[in-house]
Amino acid sequence: MKKLWLGRYISIPSFYHSLDPRVKLLMMVLNIIMMIFISTWSKLLLAISLTILCIFLSKIPLSFYVKQAMFLKYMYLFFLIFFTLTEGSNVLFTFGIFRVTIDGFLIGFFYAIKMILFVMMGALLTFTTAPSEIVAGTKALVKNQSMEQFAFMTSLAIRLIPMILDEVKLIYAAQQSRGLDFSEIPFKEKLSKLMSIIIPAISNTIKRLTMMMDAMECRGYIVGKNRTSIYQLRWKMKDSLVLMSGLLVLASIILI
Numbered sequence: 001m002k003k004l005w006l007g008r009y010i011s012i013p014s015f016y017h018s019l020d021p022r023v024k025l026l027m028m029v030l031n032i033i034m035m036i037f038i039s040t041w042s043k044l045l046l047a048i049s050l051t052i053l054c055i056f057l058s059k060i061p062l063s064f065y066v067k068q069a070m071f072l073k074y075m076y077l078f079f080l081i082f083f084t085l086t087e088g089s090n091v092l093f094t095f096g097i098f099r100v101t102i103d104g105f106l107i108g109f110f111y112a113i114k115m116i117l118f119v120m121m122g123a124l125l126t127f128t129t130a131p132s133e134i135v136a137g138t139k140a141l142v143k144n145q146s147m148e149q150f151a152f153m154t155s156l157a158i159r160l161i162p163m164i165l166d167e168v169k170l171i172y173a174a175q176q177s178r179g180l181d182f183s184e185i186p187f188k189e190k191l192s193k194l195m196s197i198i199i200p201a202i203s204n205t206i207k208r209l210t211m212m213m214d215a216m217e218c219r220g221y222i223v224g225k226n227r228t229s230i231y232q233l234r235w236k237m238k239d240s241l242v243l244m245s246g247l248l249v250l251a252s253i254i255l256i
Contacts, residue, residue, distance in 0.1 A: 020236070023242055027125075028121060031118065031246075032118075034253055047253065048117065050246065053245075058128050065127075069119045075115065084101060090102045156212075168197060175197060
């Protein structure tokens with residue numbers, strides 16, 4: 001839990017938490033569109049400013065978002081290496097058949113920052129919006145039966161990710177208490193020892209899913225039937241202001 005907050009909802013009182021879930025979903029859609037149109041450093045700076053503002057309004061420490069973004073650190077490294085070796089004409093030095101270029105490095109760094117912003121905005125949605133709120137917001141935006149089922153499946157998947165992580169950490173701690181130390185055994189033996197963690201984690205996850213299915217069945221959930229919701233969505237002035245700020249930044253990115 002200290003290393004990865006993927007899919008977790010962090011319940012704290014903040015301005016961004018209090019927003020309508022429809023606004024948060026629309027801001028995520030605007031972010032995807034922004035990533036498509038960002039092609040210069042000035043446009044990227046606008047997107048960074050909007051992201052920092054939203055993170056500030058969420059009152060969640062920036063370190064949580066950084067840890068979330070660093071989950072894809074090897075992808076960012078791939079961008080840097082790939083563009084440094086394949087793009088640009090300002091050669092810094094050559095290494096065999098490879099050319100290391102300064103402008104290629106800047107291009108790779110540019111795309112890595114874009115990906116980090118995208119991950120942070122996705123984390124902002126899951127950190128500040130409960131899975132049930134995501135379902136309610138999606139249903140209100142897209143009134144379609146298949147979309148409702150997709151949103152419900154997505155919310156279950158979001159709940160399942162931290163559940164699996166907790167199971168793995170619990171089993172790993174139990175194995176460590178029995179004397180298992182991954183740092184002192186060969187790589188091949190590590191692969192075989194991993195089965196002692198993976199198999200119980202999968203088994204416990206299946207048991208939890210079975211209990212969840214039984215609970216849903218006891219509460220009368222039927223696939224395809226209309227469902228009521230405890231969330232009564234009300235659009236407020238602050239929701240309009242946040243959405244307008246996102247639209248303004250998007251328009252600026254497109255027009256610059």
